[in-house]
Amino acid sequence: xxxxxxxxxxxxxxxxxxxxxxxxxxxxxxxxxxxxxxxxxxxxxxxxxxxxxxxxxxxxxxxxxxxxxxxxxxxxxxxxxxxxxxxxxxxxxxxxxxxxxxxxxxxxxxxxxxxxxxxxxxxxxxxxxxxxxxxxxxxxxxxxxxxxxxxxxxxxxxxxxxxxxxxxxxxxxxxxxxxxxxxxxxxxxxxxxxxxxxxxxxxxxxxxxxxxxxxxxxxxxxxxxxxxxxxxxxxxxxxxxxxxxxxxxxxxxxxxxxxxxxxxxxxxxxxxxxxxxxxxxxxxxxxxxxxxxxxxxxxxxxxxxxxxxxxxxxxxxxxxxxxxxxxxxxxxxxxxxxxxxxxxxxxxxxxxxxxxxxxxxxxxxxxxxxxxxxxxxxxxxxxxxxxxxxxxxxxxxxxxxxxxxxxxxxxxxxxxxxxxxxxxxxxxxxxxxxxxxxxxxxxxxxxxxxxxxxxxxxxxxxxxxxxxxxxxxxxxxxxxxxxxxxxxxxxxx
Amino acid sequence: xxxxxxxxxxxxxxxxxxxxxxxxxxxxxxxxxxxxxxxxxxxxxxxxxxxxxxxxxxxxxxxxxxxxxxxxxxxxxxxxxxxxxxxxxxxxxxxxxxxxxxxxxxxxxxxxxxxxxxxxxxxxxxxxxxxxxxxxxxxxxxxxxxxxxxxxxxxxxxxxxxxxxxxxxxxxxxxxxxxxxxxxxxxxxxxxxxxxxxxxxxxxxxxxxxxxxxxxxxxxxxxxxxxxxxxxxxxxxxxxxxxxxxxxxxxxxxxxxxxxxxxxxxxxxxxxxxxxxx
Numbered sequence: 001x002x003x004x005x006x007x008x009x010x011x012x013x014x015x016x017x018x019x020x021x022x023x024x025x026x027x028x029x030x031x032x033x034x035x036x037x038x039x040x041x042x043x044x045x046x047x048x049x050x051x052x053x054x055x056x057x058x059x060x061x062x063x064x065x066x067x068x069x070x071x072x073x074x075x076x077x078x079x080x081x082x083x084x085x086x087x088x089x090x091x092x093x094x095x096x097x098x099x100x101x102x103x104x105x106x107x108x109x110x111x112x113x114x115x116x117x118x119x120x121x122x123x124x125x126x127x128x129x130x131x132x133x134x135x136x137x138x139x140x141x142x143x144x145x146x147x148x149x150x151x152x153x154x155x156x157x158x159x160x161x162x163x164x165x166x167x168x169x170x171x172x173x174x175x176x177x178x179x180x181x182x183x184x185x186x187x188x189x190x191x192x193x194x195x196x197x198x199x200x201x202x203x204x205x206x207x208x209x210x211x212x213x214x215x216x217x218x219x220x221x222x223x224x225x226x227x228x229x230x231x232x233x234x235x236x237x238x239x240x241x242x243x244x245x246x247x248x249x250x251x252x253x254x255x256x257x258x259x260x261x262x263x264x265x266x267x268x269x270x271x272x273x274x275x276x277x278x279x280x281x282x283x284x285x286x287x288x289x290x291x292x293x294x295x296x297x298x299x300x301x302x303x304x305x306x307x308x309x310x311x312x313x314x315x316x317x318x319x320x321x322x323x324x325x326x327x328x329x330x331x332x333x334x335x336x337x338x339x340x341x342x343x344x345x346x347x348x349x350x351x352x353x354x355x356x357x358x359x360x361x362x363x364x365x366x367x368x369x370x371x372x373x374x375x376x377x378x379x380x381x382x383x384x385x386x387x388x389x390x391x392x393x394x395x396x397x398x399x400x401x402x403x404x405x406x407x408x409x410x411x412x413x414x415x416x417x418x419x420x421x422x423x424x425x426x427x428x429x430x431x432x433x434x435x436x437x438x439x440x441x442x443x444x445x446x447x448x449x450x451x452x453x454x455x456x457x458x459x460x461x462x463x464x465x466x467x468x469x470x471x472x473x474x475x476x477x478x479x480x481x482x483x484x485x486x487x488x489x490x491x492x493x
Numbered sequence: 494x495x496x497x498x499x500x501x502x503x504x505x506x507x508x509x510x511x512x513x514x515x516x517x518x519x520x521x522x523x524x525x526x527x528x529x530x531x532x533x534x535x536x537x538x539x540x541x542x543x544x545x546x547x548x549x550x551x552x553x554x555x556x557x558x559x560x561x562x563x564x565x566x567x568x569x570x571x572x573x574x575x576x577x578x579x580x581x582x583x584x585x586x587x588x589x590x591x592x593x594x595x596x597x598x599x600x601x602x603x604x605x606x607x608x609x610x611x612x613x614x615x616x617x618x619x620x621x622x623x624x625x626x627x628x629x630x631x632x633x634x635x636x637x638x639x640x641x642x643x644x645x646x647x648x649x650x651x652x653x654x655x656x657x658x659x660x661x662x663x664x665x666x667x668x669x670x671x672x673x674x675x676x677x678x679x680x681x682x683x684x685x686x687x688x689x690x691x692x693x694x695x696x697x698x699x700x701x702x703x704x705x706x707x708x709x710x711x712x713x714x715x716x717x718x719x720x721x722x723x724x725x726x727x728x729x730x731x732x733x734x735x736x737x738x739x740x741x742x743x744x745x746x747x748x749x750x751x752x753x754x755x756x757x758x759x760x761x762x763x764x765x766x767x768x769x770x771x
Contacts, residue, residue, distance in 0.1 A: 221727040240728040242552065296535040296553050360553055360714050364533035375714050377627065 151434030266457030342370025345394030505757025511750025572698030579640020587648025
């Protein structure tokens with residue numbers, strides 16, 4: 001009898017161990033805050049789409065790695081003509097789309113022509129603006145001809161908005177995305193989760209994972225509970241920085257702290273009085289204590305910035321001293337602008353906690369120098385409608401997460417309504433230059449211009465905060481683009 | 494009814510004490526709170542309850558006690574005004590319906606009431622604030638609207654039985670119009686009912702305001718609100734549980750106090766129970 005018990009216990013133990021390792025060996029459940037509206041990254045701005053499909057399902061000619069570098073993707077190599085206008089891409093061989101159709105040069109022509117077409121709804125058409133034509137030389141070779149030199153071409157082609165899609169499957173791409181990636185789309189339960197499975201016919205290094213499920217949890221406290229309960233193996237972009245200490249103290253979890261391309265700014269309506277006066281904008285900048293906002297809203301995670309540029313970029317110029325915290329100076333500037341008695345403006349806040357909490361802190365700091373703010377909390381849809389498209393706001397807080405997006409300041413119709421001919425010229429010049437030194441110089445000049453014009457209140461670079469099971473490896477720590485690349489993720493033995 | 498009757502009702506006394514405490518806190522907050530209500534003070538954030546922050550500080554370093562005091566003011570103001578709207582509109586409707594019992598006007602008023610009543614109250618409030626924007630005024634209107642049918646019904650119910658009384662009959666014979674009868678004879682006699690119901694609606698109003706603020710549709714920051722304090726404490730509940738505890742207790746005790754007071758009043762106003770007590 002005793003013997004029986006012992007063997008029974010042993011069997012149970014073996015079964016349990018086997019069960020646990022099985023559950024973990026082959027798949028992963030990843031939490032994300034936002035559910036994508038659909039799954040076509042080439043026809044909408046929503047970063048939530050790329051968060052699921054980038055590199056997992058869809059690939060471009062080039063692709064970002066987690067360190068931000070641009071690497072060969074579906075193009076294995078390329079040559080540039082001496083005048084820099086003709087780019088010849090040699091494509092990977094033996095690549096098949098998930099529906100079995102083969103990937104050829106004609107698919108590249110189709111994808112890029114579709115993205116840059118007049119009626120295209122691609123969210124980043126500017127990426128393709130210098131492309132004059134795309135031609136298939138043979139099945140494995142594509143030639144892109146530019147209308148002017150573009151030093152950013154390989155970088156631009158790595159974006160989720162420039163991935164390669166197939167004409168055969170384009171009709172249902174929004175609900176049934178067919179790409180060339182290491183994972184195939186399997187299922188989407190609206191409002192809950194998207195499931196991917198390993199692509200057995202993948203042309204490159206196959207994924208370690210058999211499958212992956214993305215679960216959408218917008219509520220920060222629900223995200224915390226799901227991680228703690230073990231329902232999720234990882235959460236990319238964890239929404240509640242105040243809880244990271246809990247995960248850090250728990251050996252079951254790893255906390256990944258990296259950087260994003262998100263410049264978090266106090267966007268200012270440059271056309272709306274009194275913000276059309278640079279002295280008022282300068283006063284705003286000096287009234288803001290960045291460190292208090294980082295500590296209060298982000299629990300210390302984030303790097304102060306003084307202009308619209310990512311501090312981890314080698315071309316970054318530290319302009320924070322230009323707008324240091326100095327309420328005395330802010331009051332003096334306001335008095336100089338004839339607003340010694342202060343004024344009232346609106347502060348419209350989208351849902352993320354950096355905005356909601358940061359907004360309350362900024363409201364208190366502005367009140368200290370005599371600027372009263374009326375806070376309105378908005379949902380994303382309302383924010384896009386009223387602030388981003390309607391330009392009906394005084395101040396707002398938002399993180400601009402696109403990589404290398406300083407060019408938005410050259411668009412006078414953009415929602416901060418900043419119009420500066422010199423700056424627009426700088427950006428135009430930058431687009432045409434590919435010598436690294438000259439580019440660095442222009443980028444530095446652009447950063448200084450924004451800082452000296454105090455276009456917006458520059459707060460901090462948003463940190464990428466993720467939590468993962470400590471046995472999981474290969475997740476991106478930084479977010480050079482919005483993505484949850486799972487192709488090299490695996491469970492440690 | 495004597496003052497000693499009130500004091501004999503344990504429900505009433507406990508309810509009255511709780512309610513008075515919160516009303517006093519709200520009144521005092523107009524001219525004094527331990528710390529400024531919107532005093533963001535990042536270096537002192539998330540302090541556990543201790544001197545000088547008796548109930549601790551929140552994630553932005555604001556004093557929780559000060560916020561609860563000012564939050565009481567918001568809760569009470571919203572609830573009073575919402576109940577006021579409900580009474581001002583609902584009571585005349587109820588009186589009119591009773592005076593025209595069985596006629597078309599009665600039907601229109603009461604079926605209209607049923608329509609409003611059929612919607613879950615908080616859903617109406619969310620609908621209204623979602624359409625017209627989140628603000629204290631819209632929250633008051635929203636909560637006020639679902640108070641209307643409550644008061645209309647209770648007034649009509651009370652008034653209907655009164656219309657059968659002999660003294661009403663004599664007033665009619667004397668040639669008084671039904672409007673005058675409603676105002677001079679019916680209204681004073683349904684007052685007891687209205688006061689009891691008003692107390693209960695008042696506590697529901699406080700709950701509704703907290704619910705709306707919890708989902709972000711009530712008063713907007715930086716004006717403190719108990720509901721928003723609860724919402725903001727959600728992710729901090731493991732590290733700073735007091736942030737959820739104190740506003741939660743404030744809501745609980747105020748609502749409990751008002752309900753006990755309402756129960757006590759009902760018992761006191763009920764003639765049968767009053768006789769039994771003697």
